[in-house]
Amino acid sequence: MPAxxxxxxxxxxxxxxxxxxxxxxxxxxxxxxxxxxxLADIARRAEVGKTTVYRRWGSVTALVADLLAxxxxxxxxxxxxxxxxxxxxxxxxxVRRTLADPRQGALFRxxxxxxxxxxxxxxxxxxxxxxxxxxxxxxxxxxxxxGELPAGTDAAMVVRAVSAPLYYTLLTTGEPPxxxxxxxxxxxxxxxxxxxxxxxxxxxxxxxxxxxxVPDATGNxxxxxxxxxxxx
Numbered sequence: 001m002p003a004x005x006x007x008x009x010x011x012x013x014x015x016x017x018x019x020x021x022x023x024x025x026x027x028x029x030x031x032x033x034x035x036x037x038x039l040a041d042i043a044r045r046a047e048v049g050k051t052t053v054y055r056r057w058g059s060v061t062a063l064v065a066d067l068l069a070x071x072x073x074x075x076x077x078x079x080x081x082x083x084x085x086x087x088x089x090x091x092x093x094x095v096r097r098t099l100a101d102p103r104q105g106a107l108f109r110x111x112x113x114x115x116x117x118x119x120x121x122x123x124x125x126x127x128x129x130x131x132x133x134x135x136x137x138x139x140x141x142x143x144x145x146x147g148e149l150p151a152g153t154d155a156a157m158v159v160r161a162v163s164a165p166l167y168y169t170l171l172t173t174g175e176p177p178x179x180x181x182x183x184x185x186x187x188x189x190x191x192x193x194x195x196x197x198x199x200x201x202x203x204x205x206x207x208x209x210x211x212x213x214v215p216d217a218t219g220n221x222x223x224x225x226x227x228x229x230x231x232x
Contacts (some may be wrong), residue, residue: 020046024066029064030106034114034121039063063122064111072131084143084192088162091136092182094188097161100176105201111173133159140193152199161189 024045028037037060043053051162057063099105115122133156149158165185166177177185189232192198 017046017048017052018056018070020048021063022058022070023222025063025067026103026107029067029110030103031119033059033110034064034118036148061120061124064114064121068111068124068128072128075132075135078136080139080142084140084146084148084193085186086188087136087139087143088158088190089183091139091159092162092166092186093179095166096177096179096182099166099170102118105170105176108167110165129160149193150196150199152201153193153196154198154200157198158193161192162186168179176216 021042024042025037027045028042039053039057039060040050042063043050046053053063057066076094079087081087081090085119099108111121111125115125136159140149140153140158143149144151144153144155162185165188166182167174168178169177169181
């Protein structure tokens with residue numbers, strides 16, 4: 001089964017052509033928006049032949065899908081600080097800095113707007129965020145293993161809870177979130193996770209004192225204390 005246009009990862013000169021075309025596509029998205037994307041114009045900006053661009057990508061949506069895949073691959077890896085809250089703060093700050101970047105922030109606004117009316121762009125955007133969430137989810141999973149969060153905490157939900165208010169700020173105000181907003185987003189997601197908001201299935205919730213039940217050697221967690229008594 002042949003690969004979709006723009007999904008093959010080339011090397012050598014072909015890789016340089018791809019990089020130039022994706023850079024040009026990103027520039028147009030950031031400067032003018034999705035509706036101004038034109039393959040012939042992209043080829044001119046990238047200084048490559050139109051035939052090359054049409055043969056490799058075939059459509060604007062295929063080009064945007066490849067751009068998002070490249071952005072996911074080039075994104076910075078997760079930061080592990082040794083604590084869930086520290087890791088979530090690092091994630092929030094990375095999202096904040098990305099959205100505050102003049103080019104990246106404008107590019108994301110354009111792609112998100114396009115995704116509301118183009119299904120292929122929407123699928124590509126979902127894949128991008130799936131990759132980024134998967135990159136940071138181990139920070140939450142490690143926090144569960146250390147007993148910082150309840151067993152059964154959905155790591156992906158926690159990671160999404162960090163970035164959601166930051167994107168909402170950008171999209172509803174037109175202004176990128178500031179460092180204080182990033183800190184609040186991380187602390188809010190952490191507090192909710194500690195409270196068991198993101199646990200799934202039959203996972204035990206924290207007791208009224210905020211203590212997370214940690215499984216014993218048999219894998220069974222003690223029943224949560226709902227009396228409100230202070231922890232011993």
